[in-house]
Structures are given as C-alpha cells and as structure tokens.
Amino acid sequence: MAHLFEGDRLGRRWEGFKKAWYKFSRNPVSVIGLVLVLAVSFLAIFAPYVSPHPTHARTYVNFVEASQPPSGSHLFGTDVFGRDVLSRIFFGFRYSLMMGSVVLALVVIPGVVLGLLAGYYRGTWIDTLIMRITDIFLAVPPLILALAVTSVLTPNIFNAMMAVSLMWWPWYTRLVYGLASSLRNEFFVQSAEVIGASRRHILFRELLPNCVSSIFTKMSLDMGWVILIGSALSFVGLGAQPPTPDLGTMVADGAKYLPDQWWISIFPAFAIMVTVLGFNLLGDGFRDLFALEEI
Amino acid sequence: MVDHVLRIRDLQVEFKVYEGRLKVLNGVNMDVGLGARVGLVGEAGCGKTTTMRCVLGILQSPPGKITGGTIRFRDRDVLKMSQANLQKIRGGGISMIFQDPVAALNPVFTVGDQLTSVIRYAATKRMDKKEIKRRAIKALADVQLPDPDRMFTSYPVQLSGGMRQRVCIAMALATEPELMIADEPTTALDVTIQAQVLRLLNELVEERATSVIFITHSLGVVKEMADWVYVMYAGSIVEGAKKEILFERPMHPYTLGLMGALPKLTGGGMAEGIPGRIPDYLNPPTGCRFNPRCTQAMEVCAGNRPEFREVDPDHRVACVLYGGEADEQ
Amino acid sequence: MSIVKFLARRLVLSVFVLFGLSILIFTISRVLPGDPVRMALGSRAPEWAVENMRREMHLDEPLYKQYVFWLSGAVRGDLGTSLVTRRAVSEDIREFVPATLELALFAAVIMAVFGIILGAVAGRFRDTWIDNVIRVFSYIGVVTPSFVFAILFVLLFGYLLRIFPTIGRLSPWISRPPTVTGLMTIDSIISGNFVALGDALLHMILPALSLALGPLAQQARIARSTVSDNLGKDYILSAKGFGVPGRVVMFKYLLKPSLIPTVSIMGLDFAGIVANAFLVELIFNWPGFSRYGINAMLNKDLNAVSAVVIVLGMLFVIVNIIVDLVVAWLDPRIRLGAERGK
Numbered sequence: 001m002a003h004l005f006e007g008d009r010l011g012r013r014w015e016g017f018k019k020a021w022y023k024f025s026r027n028p029v030s031v032i033g034l035v036l037v038l039a040v041s042f043l044a045i046f047a048p049y050v051s052p053h054p055t056h057a058r059t060y061v062n063f064v065e066a067s068q069p070p071s072g073s074h075l076f077g078t079d080v081f082g083r084d085v086l087s088r089i090f091f092g093f094r095y096s097l098m099m100g101s102v103v104l105a106l107v108v109i110p111g112v113v114l115g116l117l118a119g120y121y122r123g124t125w126i127d128t129l130i131m132r133i134t135d136i137f138l139a140v141p142p143l144i145l146a147l148a149v150t151s152v153l154t155p156n157i158f159n160a161m162m163a164v165s166l167m168w169w170p171w172y173t174r175l176v177y178g179l180a181s182s183l184r185n186e187f188f189v190q191s192a193e194v195i196g197a198s199r200r201h202i203l204f205r206e207l208l209p210n211c212v213s214s215i216f217t218k219m220s221l222d223m224g225w226v227i228l229i230g231s232a233l234s235f236v237g238l239g240a241q242p243p244t245p246d247l248g249t250m251v252a253d254g255a256k257y258l259p260d261q262w263w264i265s266i267f268p269a270f271a272i273m274v275t276v277l278g279f280n281l282l283g284d285g286f287r288d289l290f291a292l293e294e295i
Numbered sequence: 296m297v298d299h300v301l302r303i304r305d306l307q308v309e310f311k312v313y314e315g316r317l318k319v320l321n322g323v324n325m326d327v328g329l330g331a332r333v334g335l336v337g338e339a340g341c342g343k344t345t346t347m348r349c350v351l352g353i354l355q356s357p358p359g360k361i362t363g364g365t366i367r368f369r370d371r372d373v374l375k376m377s378q379a380n381l382q383k384i385r386g387g388g389i390s391m392i393f394q395d396p397v398a399a400l401n402p403v404f405t406v407g408d409q410l411t412s413v414i415r416y417a418a419t420k421r422m423d424k425k426e427i428k429r430r431a432i433k434a435l436a437d438v439q440l441p442d443p444d445r446m447f448t449s450y451p452v453q454l455s456g457g458m459r460q461r462v463c464i465a466m467a468l469a470t471e472p473e474l475m476i477a478d479e480p481t482t483a484l485d486v487t488i489q490a491q492v493l494r495l496l497n498e499l500v501e502e503r504a505t506s507v508i509f510i511t512h513s514l515g516v517v518k519e520m521a522d523w524v525y526v527m528y529a530g531s532i533v534e535g536a537k538k539e540i541l542f543e544r545p546m547h548p549y550t551l552g553l554m555g556a557l558p559k560l561t562g563g564g565m566a567e568g569i570p571g572r573i574p575d576y577l578n579p580p581t582g583c584r585f586n587p588r589c590t591q592a593m594e595v596c597a598g599n600r601p602e603f604r605e606v607d608p609d610h611r612v613a614c615v616l617y618g619g620e621a622d623e624q
Numbered sequence: 625m626s627i628v629k630f631l632a633r634r635l636v637l638s639v640f641v642l643f644g645l646s647i648l649i650f651t652i653s654r655v656l657p658g659d660p661v662r663m664a665l666g667s668r669a670p671e672w673a674v675e676n677m678r679r680e681m682h683l684d685e686p687l688y689k690q691y692v693f694w695l696s697g698a699v700r701g702d703l704g705t706s707l708v709t710r711r712a713v714s715e716d717i718r719e720f721v722p723a724t725l726e727l728a729l730f731a732a733v734i735m736a737v738f739g740i741i742l743g744a745v746a747g748r749f750r751d752t753w754i755d756n757v758i759r760v761f762s763y764i765g766v767v768t769p770s771f772v773f774a775i776l777f778v779l780l781f782g783y784l785l786r787i788f789p790t791i792g793r794l795s796p797w798i799s800r801p802p803t804v805t806g807l808m809t810i811d812s813i814i815s816g817n818f819v820a821l822g823d824a825l826l827h828m829i830l831p832a833l834s835l836a837l838g839p840l841a842q843q844a845r846i847a848r849s850t851v852s853d854n855l856g857k858d859y860i861l862s863a864k865g866f867g868v869p870g871r872v873v874m875f876k877y878l879l880k881p882s883l884i885p886t887v888s889i890m891g892l893d894f895a896g897i898v899a900n901a902f903l904v905e906l907i908f909n910w911p912g913f914s915r916y917g918i919n920a921m922l923n924k925d926l927n928a929v930s931a932v933v934i935v936l937g938m939l940f941v942i943v944n945i946i947v948d949l950v951v952a953w954l955d956p957r958i959r960l961g962a963e964r965g966k
Contacts (some may be wrong), residue, residue, distance in 0.1 A: 135637075136644045155922075228769050232903060235771050236918055251771065255907070258779055269772040276767040351865045358750070378870065386867030398858035403880050403955055413866040450956040466866060496792065 002256030023289055030285020038276025044093035051087035057245045067261050077263035079254065085263060088245040089271045095246045096275055099161055099230040100223040106165040111172025112215060116203045118173065119180025131177065134170040157246065160239040164229055168222070175218060179211045213290040224276040231272050247272045299367075300474050300506045301327040301350065301389075306364035308345055308530075310576075311357065317576040319345055321530040321584065322609075323364070324603045327474065327523075330504045334521030334538070336511060336553070340573060342530045343510045344394070347476050349374070351391055352381040368474070386417025386470040394479040396459035400451040405464050407431060407447035410469065417470035434469035435462070439495060457488035460494070468499055471545040474506045481516070493520060514553060518542065526550050529574050529584040532603060547610045548589045583614070591616060627949075634948065638941040642934065646698075649933040650691050694930070704927030708919060713931045716916060721935065722806025723793060724905070724912035728898050730809075731835040733895060739840040740886055743847020747882075748874075750852045758844065765841025771903040773906050774834040778907060781830060788830050791909045798823045831908045833901055839893035843886055850882045884955050891947035895940050 024030055048054045052075075069079045076085035118130040128221030183189060184207070192202050233239035235249030242249055247268045254265030308320035320342050327333050332498040337343050348354045350366055352373060366373040368384060376384075393399035401409055410431040415422070422430075428447075435443035438461040451459055460480060467475050477496065481489040497520060500507050509520050517524055518538065524549065534547040545551050552569040571588030574580055580587050586596040596617055603613040685693075697704060703713040746758040780791035793808055794800055801811040801820050809828075812821035854860060855878065863873050902914035913932070920928035952958045 136641050150867075209638060224767065228767075230768055232771065232900070235769075236906070237922060248769075251775070255775055258775065262779065265775060269769075269775065272769060273764075273767050273772065277763065280763065280767055332632060348861075353861050353865050382867055382869055384867075385865055390867075391862070391865045393858050393862050399862045400879065401859040401863070401877050402957055403884075404877065409863070412863070412868050412872070416869060416872070417867045452957045463862075470866065 020289060024285055027288060029281055030288065031285075033278050033281025033285055036274060037282050040093050040275050040278060041097060043090045044097045047087075047094055048089040051090040052086075053084040053087040054091075055092040056083035056087045059243050067257075067264075069261075070263055076267040077261075079250075079264045080257065080261075085250075085267050088250060089247065089268055091245040092247040092250060092268060092271060093275065095157060095240055096227045096230065096272070097245065099157065099164075100226045100279075102161050103165045103168060104219055104222060106161075107169040108172055108215070108219065110155055111169040112176050112208075112211070114169075115173040115176025116180050116207055116211075119177045120199075120203060120207065122181040122184060130173065134173045134177075137167065137170040138174070155238045155241060157240040157244065158233075160233045161232060164233075165227060168226070171217070171220070173224075175214060176211050179214060180207050183207055183210055201246045213286075217283055217286040217290060220279055220286050224279035224283065226278050227272065227279070247275075280295055296472065298329050300329055300331075300366040300369070301325070302365075303346070303350070303506075304365045304367075306346060306366060306372060307362045308342075308354070309351060309360050309362050311360065315577050318579055319530055319576055319580070320349075321361075322532075322600060322603070322613075323530070325525055325535065327506050327508060330506055331534075332500065332507045332509065332520060332522045333529060334509045334511065334517035334524045336506065336514060336517050336524060337605035338573060341527045343527055344478055346527075347391065347478060347508065347510065348540050350476065351385060351389055352376070352378070353592050356544070374404050382416075386413060386472065387419055388472060389474045390417075390467040390470055390472040392460075392463050392467045392477040392478060392480045395483045396456060397451075397483070399463055400459055402451055404450075405447070406435075406449050406451065410434065410447075410466055413466050414469050418558065430469060434465040437499065438462070438465045440465070456484050460484060460488075460492055464492075464496065464499070468503070468505070470522060471503070472505060474508070475500070476508045476510070479512070480511045482511075484609070496520070519576070527555070529579065530576070531600075531613065532580065533614065534612045535603075536607075538611050540607070544610075546606065546617060547585075547614050548591055548616075549585050556594070627952075631949075632756050634945050638945070641941065642937055645937045646695070646934055647691065649930050650694060651687065652874070654882070677833060692820050694927075699936070702784065703931040705926045706920070706925050708923050708925045708928065713927050716928065717913070717931060717935060718806075720911060720913040720916045723808075723910060724898065724901050724914055725808040726809065727828060727831055727835070727904075727910060728894065728901060731832040731897050732890075732894050734832060734836040735840040735843060735897070736890060737951060738836075739843025740847050740883070742840075743844035743886070744851045744879075744882065746844065746848040747851025748855065750848075755848075758848070762841035762844045762848075765837045766845070768838065769903075770834050770838055770900045771907060773837055774831065774904050774907040777830045777834055789827050790830060793824060793827050793910065794820065795827070817941070831904045831910055834904050834907075835897045838900075839896055842893060843889070847882065847886045850880065850885050854878055854882050872955060880954060887947060887954065888951050891940075891944045894947075898939060
C-alpha cells in the first residue's frame, strides 16, 4: 500500500511519528519507561564525564576510604576496595546496555530472516528444516544452554554474550514465522507474486514491514530480559569478571558482606531492577501503541 | 388497556470513554404486547443492542451508565432491580439470542453442558438431572438439529454457523420465556441458511405464543417476521406502528429515507441512499438528531427533542411535522 | 485414541531432541580450550597421571568415538565419573536432583496458584485500586532477578526479623527422615515425622519464594489480561443473560477458558524456575542439582556438565509434555483440531 503513493513519503512519515508520539505519551507508564531508558543510556554513555569518581571503575584501591556507608562524598557508599559504588554503577550500565545491544544485534537479523523464509515457504522442506532446528534450540531450557556454553568457554562477558545469543535467536524466528505464515496468504502477497515480484522483494518489502511493529516491541522487552539473564550469569561468575564493574558481579561481590555493608550489594541490585523496569515499561508502551494502531 | 409484557419509556444511556461521554441512547420508547412480534429496525450503531442489554440488565457498567428512563417488565421496573432479582427474570422471563453464534457459545464447554446450565438455573422448580437432560435434548430436537443426542456432547467448534445459531435458539426457548429478544440472529449466517433459520424462528414463536423482539437492520426481514415495527435512529425511536400501516404510510423522514433506499426489484429506478452520516455521539445534534440530514428540517428541529406521540391509531412518530409540542431536551 | 498418538509423537520427537542436545553439549564440552584433566588433578600432578586419566576418559580418541563411549554408558545408566566429587555422576544425580526438584515444585505451586488468583482478581476488578496495586507488584516481580529477591529475603527474614531459616533444607537438630523419594516433605509425611515436615517447609519458604515471585508476576499479568478480555466476551454475557448465577459464570464459565493461556506458559516458567534455581541454591546453601551443575561448569567437569544438561533437558521435555496434555484437556479446540488433521 505504501508504494502506491510514492509522493511525500518523508512528510507522511513525520506525520506518522507525531501521531504515534501523541498516543504513546498519553500513557504515563510508558513515558516513565522511556525516561528511565533514556536516563540509563545517558549515564552509560557519559559515564566517564558524569560519574564523581570515574577512575574507580577499574582497578583502584584505597583502603582508607573502604567500606564507607552512603555519605555526602559517596552517595552510594564505597566497597571493600574503596571504590565509589555510584560511579561503578554508571559504568555498570555500560556493560548492561552493551550486553543487550550486542545480543540483539547478533540475534535479530538471522532470527528474523529465518522466520521470514520459513513462514513464506510454509509447508516445504525449508519450513520443516528451519523450524525443526528452531524447536531443538527451544526445547532446551534457555538458561541451561547459556550456562553450558559459558561454562566450557573462559568466563568473560564476551562469551556470555555469545552464549545468550545462541539461545535467544529462535524466539525471533518463531515470532516472525507465525506472522509471516499467516500473512503469506493475504492478497497483497499474492498479488505481488502474480506481478512477478522477486523473492527478496516479497520477503523484505511486503512481509517484513508488517512484522516490524511486533519485532520492535519484542526487542524493547528483550533488552530487559537479556540484561536480567546477563546479570544472573555475572552473579554466578560466568559473565563479566572482576574488576569489571558489571552490575551482576557487583551484587555477587557485595553479597559476602551482607547485612552489615548492605550498600555494596543493594544499590547495584536496584540499578539492575530500574534498568529492566525501564525497558519493560517501554516495551509495554510500544505494545499498546501498536495494538491501537492495528484496530 | 392492552396488557404489555414490556414497556420502555424514555431510556437514556451514556458511555464514558477517554474522549468524553457518548450519549448513546437518547430517549427510547417501546411497548411489547403479550404474544406480539415486534421488529426493531435501525442502522448499525444506532443503539439497538444497547437497549436490549439494558432490558436484561447486562449492560457493561463501566463504561455504560443508565441516566434516565424506565423499563417495565411484568409491571416492575427492571432498572431498579437488584442483581438477584434480575437473575430470576433472566431465562424464564426474558431470554436473548445473540448476534454472533460463534462468540455466544463458550468454546471449552459442550453444547449439552451449556444448555443444561441454562435450563437448570432458569427453572422455577427443582428438576432432577435426568429431567433436565431430557428437556435439553428435546430443545435441540425442536430446533431441527440432526441427531440431538450427539449434538448434546459436541463442542461448539464442531458445529457450523447455522447449527450454532440453532443451539442458541434452543437455549433461548428451552427456558420457556415470556419475552424473547433476537438480536440480528441471521446476520452472521449465509444467505441460504438465513431463510431456514428465520422460518424456524417463526414456527417456534407461533407455537409457543412467546413475545418476540426482533432486531435487524433489514426492512425485508422485518416485513416477514414482525407484526409491529419500531424504527430507531441514533439512539431514539423515531417511529412505531403496526407493520402494514408502517409500510403503507411511513411518516418520519428517516423511515421514508430507509424505504427509498431499498432497491426495487420491479419498476426500475436507482436506490437512493440517505445523504449525510450518523451523528457523533460525543457531540450529537441538539433537538431531533436526524435534523442535519433531514430534507424537511425546520428551525424548531434543532431546538427541542420531538415527543414520541400517537398520531394515528397504532401509529406513533417523533417528528414535529406531525404536530405536538416538542419535549424539553 | 488421539491422546495416545499425540503422546507417542511427542515422545519420539523428544528423544530426537534429547539426542540433538546431547550431541550439542558433548561437542561443545569436548571442543574447548583448556585442559579439564589438568584442572582436576592440579598443575603439579605428574605427567603420567595426567596421561592416565586422559586415556581413562578417552580424551585422546576421535570425537565421535568419545561420543559413542559416552552414549553407550549413558543408556546403561553410567554417566561417567565426576572430576570434582570423584564418584559416579549417576550417584551425584540421585543425591542432588530430589532437592532441586522439591524446591522447584514447591515454587511452581506457589507461582501457579497465586499467579492465577492475583491475575484473575486484577482482571475482574480492572482499573480499580485493587488492580493497580497488583499491577505494581507484578511489575516489581518481573524486573527483579531472583537472586536479588533471595538476598533481600536473607537480609529481611534471616537477619532483621529472624523468622525463617536461611541455610540448607533442615535444621541441624532435626533428624532426617528415611529417604524414600528424596523429597524431604514427602519423606516426612511417609514416616509420620511431622516435626521434620514443618521444619523442612520452613526452610523451603524463602528460596521457593525467591524463585517463584518472578514467574508469579508474569503469570499474573497474563491471567489479568486474559480474564479481563474474556469478561467482555459474548459467551459470558450470554450466560449471564440466560440467568446463570454470577458465581457459576465466574468460577466455571470464565475460569476454564481463562486458564488456557496461563497454563500454556507454565512449562516455560517452570524451566525458568529450575534454571534460576542455581542462583538461589547458592545463596541459601541448598544442596541441589543446579548448584552441583554450576560447580561442574566452573570446574569444567565434563561428564557432570553433560549429565546435568541432559537431565535438565529431560525434565524440561517431560514438563512440556504434561503442560501440553493439560492444555489439550482444557481446550477442546486443540484436541479436535488434532483429530481432523488440521
């Protein structure tokens, strides 16, 4: 439908955005999500400039200042090495966001492409092959696969990302498969086929645009989940390694000193929660937004 | 004084939505006599289903709200009844056939389960399980469903649309109601099945002398099924008369428009639509809601709501063209 | 008849899946940088000892041969020896699996029961204060990692309020009931030892809650939207309109269709519980299978890792089959669709 009126595409797109923003902003919860995500992203990107003690993010030792409770100079206190917890949290956001972005970047494109192919060629051997492989990966308890893979590789954040990616891609394939296979029989696809449009055109210019809103919503929600899983892996020691200021690692390190030096663990834990909450609310907001549009 | 099963007087209903309040019903008046067959005609969205839901007391209460009027069933005001009393009327007193048979049957329970539930709770006396089942199977047979015993244990997903609608009719009649409301029972069905179902309904209703309110947007159907016809527009009844009288001498400009909109099989000439669109219920026109589209509108039409009054024997209209003082809005 | 066919098909598929899984994990665990034997024996072990062990574990043979050895042992119940505990992996499994299973089941029950109840209440009273409170709680539940819950609970109930115990399965002064199933609660009931039963339950509450709250919140959200959607459906209005009493409509005609989506994701949520169990087992010092698995992974205990993955895979498969059966029982459309061959 969109390519019938090639006319003022940019203008119409802008109108579309404005309308979408108006609807989105009506729901206060979604806006909160957006604000949280933006705040976390801002802190992550500008961590070296915004945090009070940027050098504390790496190896730094100052036993005089160690294990200080929250105070004026250290809003979230210091840990056993004297490092400022607040600054480390800002840097920790970097790793969380990085994990989420990298995993999604690795996973979305192959997953979506496979789903499009399987859905379009539904009923043929391509469909069976792709979906059986997907099913095998899905049959495994997700975290198990990630754990197993990280375990046999050296534990570090990079391998953790690989492992999570490995178990994450099937979800996108499944999502897009469901959408594509039901859209496949709609008139607009069949008329494109009749005209003789190339496979690539049908897959990417007809089917894909109709899946984008679901994919996008899922991606927003997934950022939250990936960050959650990433922090779990780090907590256990299979992800980022000390002295990297990863939020999960920080919670684990601080857990030993509970309950007396509670701030070492609790603040990073809340940081994780806030980040995940932000993406969750944002994703829910997108879901509501697109659902309304469809009606 | 004719005995009436149902009297609706000046019913007003609002729906609260994000943008404001939809003034959906703006004065509905209707009388249904004993054993009468009443047709309610109107466009999609004019408030027919909403009215009927108020009669049964199943209007969804946020967002809907009854802001005025009375509905008397057996001479008691339904709108003032408690849920407990309402529940007693439903089934044995009033029952309803919904428009979409696919949606009206619970997909995870068998036909038999749902039917026996209805019979059991609508019954005025206690019946044992065997008796209830017997009645259920009889009801299925009455609506001419093949193999009622098997139908009893089937799930709705196994039945075709026409069969499902018959099941709904069976449910509505099995409780032996005084008044049955049929909300566009054939709209969701194939044309060929429509005729069958309508014929079936006619037979059943005649047998039992139940009063019926037949909702439809089709004048053709109304001609076949009803003795009395009420015409509804944008939330109020604009005309009501005995069927023959209405078709012979329609009075309200909207009714005239509807009749003119029917394509004629003989005599040639194009069907004419009614220019304009149905009003915005958030900000409806003042006075008579039809006045923006009415070819004979006068200044007074936008002032006060016209009264629904008897103009001829068995013929009532809400239009200032036929005299009478307009109501205070 | 179709149930049998359905089960048979699923079982065959599952066997294939487990096969695929075993190959996958086997390959990954063997093709690794780093020397597991060295790690097990220590860097100061003599070369000949390392060689011996390597030969024992067939690590010098080609990959497919190793797999065959492993597989032939596995189907006989011999899953090799653990490099860490130095005993048969199958023995380790027998000791640790029941602990995790008990915890997971307890958590799953909490999740299912309360998730559905809270979600249904929120859906029924949508947009009222009850709904808003429940929604807030479910957001919190969803975004909080289970280890954070665990830590908070340990802080709150273990130290500040000291109501619940935070370590292990049973207090040291209680005698352990004779092992029949390995499930502390069941064993206590069987032997009539109700003191132990109470103690075991107390020990389970905090770890189970930490595991259950996240999935519970998820269930509640789905139940909420399902109930809220179904309340407006014609078949509910119609039932009401026919005079079926409100209570019957709610608890019979609304409940059953609303259960379907929630039960459908229970399989996945249960897997999540089992997977997250390792975090909780670590914090609460619960002698469970997941903790064993993590140790195996951190120590590159090959046989143990493979066994853990397979066992968890099997558990997942079984749970999924059960969930699918329950959903098919609840929803006749699925049963009948299968019969017609779609």
